[in-house]
Amino acid sequence: MxxxxxxxxxxxxxxxxxxxxxxxxxxxxxxxxxxxxxxxxxxxxxxxxxxxxxxxxxxxxxxxxxxxxxxxxxxxxxxxxxxxxxxxxxxxxxxxxxxxxxxxxxxxxxxxxxxxxxxxxxxxxxxxxxxxxxxxxxxxxxxxxxxxxxxxxxxxxxxxxxxxxxxxxxxxxxxxxxxxxxxxxxxxxxxxxxxxxxxxxxxxxxxxxxxxxxxxxxxxxxxxxxxxxxxxxxxxxxxxxxxxxxxxxxxxxxxxxxRVTPPNTTSSPYTFVGKTAQTERTEKRPSSDASDSQYWRYDVSQKRQKHGGDGDDSKLCFKFLSSGSCVQGEKCHFHHDEDAREHYLRGACFDFLNKGKCERGPDCNFKHNLQEEGRSIPRRPGSGSANSNRSRECWFCLSSPSVETHLITSIGEHYYCALAKGPLVEDHVLIIPVEHTPSTLASPPESEKELIKFQSSLKMYFKNQRKEAVFFEWVFNRGTHANLQLVLLMSMTVQSNQAMKVVPIPSSKASVLQDIFTLAAQKLGFKFLVMKNDNGSEGRKLLQMQFDRKCSLFYVELPGDKILYHPVEENEKFPAQFGREVMAGLLNKADRADWRNCKPSKEEEEKMAEAFKTRFQEYDPIH
Missing domain, CATH: 3.60.21.10 (Metallo-dependent phosphatases)
Structure with a gap:
């Protein structure tokens, strides 16, 4: 090239x-x-x-x-x-x-x-x-x-x-x-x-x-x-x-x-500047060793409105929030907050999370609150770790006051269906466990049967519209609530909490779907593992047997008989929006790759949910 x-x-x-x-x-x-x-x-x-x-x-x-x-x-x-x-x-x-x-x-x-x-x-x-x-x-x-x-x-x-x-x-x-x-x-x-x-x-x-x-x-x-x-x-x-x-x-x-060095190459003009900058940063905070003194971290100790704590560990590490990892690990003087990262990925302003305020004001493109459409922020570590607290604060648990009931379209004993927030396409669906569950792969056998029923019904529903259903899930090993998205061969949405996602795409595009995912994986430096999925359930059983619950996982169930999956290592940088971005490209909807660009009003969401329920009623396994 x-x-x-x-x-x-x-x-x-x-x-x-x-x-x-x-x-x-x-x-x-x-x-x-x-x-x-x-x-x-x-x-x-x-x-x-x-x-x-x-x-x-x-x-x-x-x-x-x-x-x-x-x-x-x-x-x-x-x-x-x-x-x-x-x-x-x-x-x-x-x-x-x-x-x-x-x-x-x-x-x-x-x-x-x-x-x-x-x-x-x-x-x-x-x-x-x-x-x-x-x-x-x-x-x-x-x-x-x-x-x-x-x-x-x-x-x-x-x-x-x-x-x-x-x-x-x-x-x-x-x-x-x-x-x-x-x-x-x-x-x-x-x-x-x-x-x-x-x-x-x-x-x-x-x-x-x-x-x-x-x-x-x-x-x-x-x-x-x-x-x-x-x-x-x-x-x-x-x-x-x-x-x-x-x-x-x-x-x-x-x-x-x-390494090629032209003949006229000189020494760096900034050698003394680099030493001065390093010295100034070292004086601003304590250092555990010589290499740590060169490692930058976001220090706003004089400006931040504390969320709790007096030391540097109450300040957020920008590197961790933006990428999900920090090479300093336990040596980092700043806080690696999973809940704050989830809100950052959902569009919360880093300054607001870190300081309690943002100097950009209305010019900032990010959220300056920790609630959205009635959803509240999960508690910081140490403020309550019981499942009852998780369920009360989780966006997806039916027992939570934060769940957006107007998006729910069908409720079973173990799973329920809801339209996605910020849908990529019409009829973009989530299949979500009723109880607080970190992954659909962790569901017991009786729950799995109901999940398969939902998947089969949705496939039939979309088939009648000359569309194919693509299911995918981003299993993030942090104890968040599962949400399986249905990508109706049109696109996928990966949100920070887990659920099976379903998005419809035109049947004509189904044949190139595996190639598109394979190419996207190559660009990120990994290769998908491929698994046969002959009757819709055997593939998931094999995936459950191979899944190591200590790691994270992304998988997608393609139309036909294949599952593509990728175990995500602890320090691997895997884009939270990977699935949605791939599908947005396939469907020529690049402007909708970020779900935050696609948020209708609550009234529009209510109309969309009612319309979907009417169309899906004859296929709904719960009725």
């Missing part, structure tokens, strides 16, 4: 006609290019320049290439981007760009995502010491980026608006562009974080000049880093504002290829 071809641009400052005319010309003469990445101020400097930008935002002018920007400040930025943030399609935990208009995406705050095989990290806006506003990043964004960058594998591209302070240190070039040493447009914060994440390419704007530094070696990394500072579009000194690169993704390179 050919390496992606990337165009880099400095401050656009609203001069989009000139920018995209140049992009079209370069694309025609030297392309095709895959994407344009813009750093520095993207919005205009004066109100009379706003009309040019709005022509693109409102669709009167066309953008020739998928374009991502981080310079979210300037005239019109607040108005345009506030509307972008409120767009339902942009809600949820989105790090791969909020869509502004066709071919234009805003990289907000900080994040990390994959683009044409390249791992891209970014820090948008300029640094803010106070409450976060559009056009600024906070210490929270910096800390979150550090946590995300701890994942294995190099970051290919790192985008910042500000230059890193000290980038010219140890540079071999003596003829530096005028103004490059000025402090304006430089940031020690960017220096610290770039020294930590060690990207292969670092691109920045705001200085008003073009500067391509010699590659420099990184401490504790085999690869070198290349820095590019880009000038503004249409600058008077005719400094270069467009630059092309074609980097091979690190994920496809061998160790020897990553």
């Amino acid at each position: 050919a390496a992606p071809r990337i165009l880099l641009c400095g401050d656009a400052v609203g001069r989009l006609n000139q920018l995209f005319k140049r992009v079209s010309s370069v694309n025609k003469s030297a392309g095709p290019f895959d994407v344009l990445l813009c750093v520095g101020q993207f919005f205009p400097e004066a109100p009379d320049q706003l009309g040019e930008l709005m022509d693109y935002v409102e669709g009167r002018s066309q953008i020739p290439l998928p374009t991502y920007f981080i310079g979210d400040y300037g005239v019109g930025a607040v108005k345009v981007l506030s509307a972008v943030s409120k767009d339902p399609a942009n809600q949820g935990f989105k790090m791969d760009g909020l869509r502004v208009c066709e071919n234009l995406y805003w990289l907000k705050g900080s994040g990390k995502f994959t683009l044409h095989g390249l791992t891209v990290a970014y820090l948008s806006g300029t640094h803010s010491m106070g409450s976060q506003q559009i056009g600024t990043y906070s210490q929270d964004d910096v800390d979150a980026l550090r946590a995300l960058a701890e994942d294995p594998g190099p970051v290919d591209l790192f985008l910042t608006n500000e230059w890193p302070s000290g980038v010219t240190n140890r540079a071999a070039t003596t003829d530096l562009p005028q103004g490059i040493s000025d402090s304006a447009g430089s940031s020690s914060t960017v220096s610290e974080i770039v020294a930590e994440i060690k990207p292969r390419y670092h691109i920045a704007g705001t200085k008003g000049v073009f500067y391509a530094r010699e590659p420099y070696a990184n401490i504790e990394a085999v690869h070198v880093t290349r820095f590019f500072g880009l000038a503004p579009v249409g600058n008077k000194n005719k400094q270069k504002f467009i630059h092309a690169i074609s980097p091979t993704p690190a994920s496809t390179m061998s160790a020897s290829e990553l």
Whole structure:
């Protein structure tokens, strides 16, 4: 596969006609290019320049290439981007760009995502010491980026608006562009974080000049880093504002290829900066050993409204909440809270969970409460561990006051059916144990018989609609309530609590379902195990016999006679939305891959449930 071809641009400052005319010309003469990445101020400097930008935002002018920007400040930025943030399609935990208009995406705050095989990290806006506003990043964004960058594998591209302070240190070039040493447009914060994440390419704007530094070696990394500072579009000194690169993704390179060092490579310009940053972080909290002093953790001891406890263990570990694991393990000074992680995965704001408040206010895309549609947060560890307490607080237990009864469509002795919250497609169903049970695979034989009846009835119901039913379950080994989703060959929804999920898909797509899941597994670095499921129950019996209850498990029952399953190891990073994302791609419903983007009102849910009950009545095994 050919390496992606990337165009880099400095401050656009609203001069989009000139920018995209140049992009079209370069694309025609030297392309095709895959994407344009813009750093520095993207919005205009004066109100009379706003009309040019709005022509693109409102669709009167066309953008020739998928374009991502981080310079979210300037005239019109607040108005345009506030509307972008409120767009339902942009809600949820989105790090791969909020869509502004066709071919234009805003990289907000900080994040990390994959683009044409390249791992891209970014820090948008300029640094803010106070409450976060559009056009600024906070210490929270910096800390979150550090946590995300701890994942294995190099970051290919790192985008910042500000230059890193000290980038010219140890540079071999003596003829530096005028103004490059000025402090304006430089940031020690960017220096610290770039020294930590060690990207292969670092691109920045705001200085008003073009500067391509010699590659420099990184401490504790085999690869070198290349820095590019880009000038503004249409600058008077005719400094270069467009630059092309074609980097091979690190994920496809061998160790020897990553180690290649160009002849003009220098020492790292940030050696002293890294030591200073490490010293400052060490002084902020106690350290158990030398390596621990280099390990970042989210410290908000002066700001958080305590949920209980006086030490660091009452502060939440961002790495654990975001990925489900922490390489520090028991050495981590911060709290690994399973309940908080579940709420984080359901859309709760990390700042709110960690501090009791969020400085972003209405601009934050995440929930600022621990209840949703009548569902309450499970108790923190130590506040009650009996099954009666679990049942009372669980979203799914029928005995719980938190269960959303208006979504329930059928109730048996051991299982009940309910429509999914945030359905991917119409008739997206959950099959849920009546009692608090961590997995349908842990159900006794009499319960299993009723489950099979529900599955058979749903298959018949969807078959009559020329659809196929796909069942899957994410068995998360944390004692949560099982919920088996029915994916009617249309898509699946994986929520943090277990249940069998059922989502309908057109019968015409059934033949490619296994291939799609296999490909998705390959991209995550694992291979599904395959099991025969001849009569609908034998496969589940074999799965129950092989299932080790000490580990987590994802499995999907395909139409026909196969079950795909994958035991998830304790430290393995497995996406909570894996099943739903695979099905959303199959059904060309990428905008509905996150269930939080698909939440109808309670009135709409009641109508959907009543309509399903009417259609399903003749198939319902309970009647």
